Amino acid sequence: MADEPWEPPRILLAVDLVILTLRDDRLHVLLVERGIEPYQGTFALPGGFLRDEHEAIDAAARRELAEEAGLADVHLEMLGVYGEPGRDPRGRVVSVAYLAVAPRLPEPVAGTDAADAHWIPVDEVLSGRLELAFDHRRIVEDGVERARAKLEHTALATAFCGETFTIAELQRVYEAVWGVRIDPRNFYRKVKSTRGFVVPAGPMRRNANGRPARLYRAGPVRVLYPPMVRAGQAEEGQRS
Amino acid sequence: MADEPWEPPRILLAVDLVILTLRDDRLHVLLVERGIEPYQGTFALPGGFLRDEHEAIDAAARRELAEEAGLADVHLEMLGVYGEPGRDPRGRVVSVAYLAVAPRLPEPVAGTDAADAHWIPVDEVLSGRLELAFDHRRIVEDGVERARAKLEHTALATAFCGETFTIAELQRVYEAVWGVRIDPRNFYRKVKSTRGFVVPAGPMRRNANGRPARLYRAGPVRVLYPPMVRAGQAEEGQRS
DNA sequence: CCAATAGTGTCTATCAGACAATATCCC
């Protein structure tokens, strides 16, 4: 009510990255072992503060993605804001979390700034077997849940695959992220009947065993219609 | 590369609110006419800076909701972060946007701190007929889109209704937010077959004309299964 | 009775899920 010259508080802004990929048909997240306090020696999400006053937030996210993971040109979207007072012992830090989805990578991130980066199965984090710094476990949970949800009605699954991929590879993405088994024949028909999801690309891919598979690349469509429904959420016992 | 004592930049953190409601079967958003520069006299979203270093971000959102709209106990969820350098001429301001959904209100927000608040049809904003301050038009677009999407697979629609409501009222929510017409008979069957969406409440509601309607209240379920699908996104001309 | 809104029943094209059958590779 008074007219004192009030000044709004200034806070520190950070970005944190939930980078997901598939390795061995399991969903993994990129974590770095912290080299400094606080939480020294603990695993944490890659990230960092804004470089300066004029850096855009998503530019900072892309910069960290390159610096800490050596990645560029991957799917990147904002996940949310995590700014509880007390989440960082160094002071009031508000973190903007991003979700990144990368295709299978050649190797566990070598030769980058952060040689302490490791791909960790998300189960290790979600189950609580692996402790993370700050509120990063919560952020990983939110990121995985976002990925699961977006698989249903967007073409996000193609971001887990390389430039070209087979329908079976796409299916393994859904199976790994959702943690379910899918009938390959129905999946095949479903994907191909969702127009714009995938488009034919080039020749075949030979397998160790079995018939070669056609290759596809991501189609023009971002929103899937009809969506890829994740079954089994219905409570049992529907009766008339 | 040098080891200068680098200090991360400190920025100003604001919250902005996209408050939606239904009036006259049309979707409206709450806007305030700015009393000070910049953008004096222009409509803007209600919002403001963090009060102090220790205020949680969602607490700030609830505070602004009360101060500027006189609202409490409404649906509130984070929408996103808007922090482009240059979006605010006063300096580097990062804004956390929230989406709020309120039931039909008694009157156009009277007696509150911000008597300059008005309910504006979202069409006025989305069509560009009404100019908004900062990047607030973009934020409104994102908020409306979020609401449209969440109507499909969550019980968000009930947040537009009062404590109790009829199926027809719920239908008008879907029609107004999606901008479509829905067959009342199919809608009725759909809502009642989605278990946990609504539960019977109390007696009937008499209408000016016609048979009285049963009253319902929001059910325990937040995620709808099966979802309320928004039809017509399919490209026409499905051919085998 | 009439107008208007609430609620139920029915029909049909479509679709998801189960699963048989065929195709094409490597050995």
Place this chain on the structure above:
DNA sequence: GGGATATTGTCTGATAGACACTATTGG
């Protein structure tokens, strides 16, 4: 051929959308 994977086809139960019909009010 045999093992393995890819792709197509078929069947069936559930469902969305169209729409006829009944129910219950006020006037």
